Amino acid sequence: MSLLEGKTAVVTGAASGNGRAIAELFAEHGAAVVVADVRDDPREGGEPTHELVESRGGDAVFVECDVTNYDDCVDAVEAADPFGGVDIMVNNAGIVGPQVPLVELDMDDYRTLMAVNLDGVFHGSKAAALAMVEHGNGGSIVNMSSVAGMVGYGGITPYSAAKGGVRLFSYALANELGPDGVRVNVVHPGVIETAMTTDDSPIVGTEAGEQLKAVLPLRRFGTPEDVAGVCLFLASDLSSYVTAESIVVDGGNLNSA
Numbered sequence: 001m002s003l004l005e006g007k008t009a010v011v012t013g014a015a016s017g018n019g020r021a022i023a024e025l026f027a028e029h030g031a032a033v034v035v036a037d038v039r040d041d042p043r044e045g046g047e048p049t050h051e052l053v054e055s056r057g058g059d060a061v062f063v064e065c066d067v068t069n070y071d072d073c074v075d076a077v078e079a080a081d082p083f084g085g086v087d088i089m090v091n092n093a094g095i096v097g098p099q100v101p102l103v104e105l106d107m108d109d110y111r112t113l114m115a116v117n118l119d120g121v122f123h124g125s126k127a128a129a130l131a132m133v134e135h136g137n138g139g140s141i142v143n144m145s146s147v148a149g150m151v152g153y154g155g156i157t158p159y160s161a162a163k164g165g166v167r168l169f170s171y172a173l174a175n176e177l178g179p180d181g182v183r184v185n186v187v188h189p190g191v192i193e194t195a196m197t198t199d200d201s202p203i204v205g206t207e208a209g210e211q212l213k214a215v216l217p218l219r220r221f222g223t224p225e226d227v228a229g230v231c232l233f234l235a236s237d238l239s240s241y242v243t244a245e246s247i248v249v250d251g252g253n254l255n256s257a
């Protein structure tokens with residue numbers, strides 16, 4: 001069953017990791033996909049996401065997009081116009097930033113993290129909302145937060161602040177856009193096996209990571225496909241009466257902590 005047939009999705013940070021899996025799954029379900037990222041080569045290797053989608057018979061285009069720049073996000077949304085206009089916006093791009101106590105955090109690092117993780121969601125949401133309201137066909141905006149946006153973690157205080165901001169921003173925006181038929185929801189991944197958790201913030205493959213995995217109810221870390229499946233649900237009509245909602249994708253960690 002093709003859940004997104006005839007739809008067009010813009011996915012930021014879609015060259016690698018969770019964004020790549022989201023773009024692939026959306027295309028498998030019939031969507032045309034705008035792959036928006038600062039790079040087109042996947043961090044994990046392999047052919048670029050848009051080329052992979054096209055090789056499988058789907059429609060995709062790559063747009064260089066720095067989400068800290070609002071005009072770049074507008075360009076990404078406008079890239080959906082040849083396919084009929086944006087129906088789905090997934091604001092997925094994000095970074096971890098330095099993992100140090102707040103008193104040791106450099107202010108430039110702080111501003112960069114907030115610019116990507118919070119401002120980037122604002123920019124992508126605004127660009128998509130303007131287009132969706134103008135088209136008058138409704139739409140779905142899916143914003144990527146984190147379990148750190150549900151529970152604050154020491155050592156990554158600005159990351160937690162940004163992701164918590166994404167959660168409340170999304171709820172407020174859902175109230176604003178609901179009358180126009182645009183739904184806004186949030187996904188909160190836990191530890192997902194991507195370059196972010198193996199290289200940027202090493203958890204997977206470490207002793208501490210193995211200890212954490214041993215107490216997770218599902219006894220495994222998540223995969224990008226796990227996150228993509230939830231995004232597919234939120235993007236499709238299966239969730240047509242779901243807005244201003246959070247879905248945690250963490251193997252039961254928060255609930256059992």
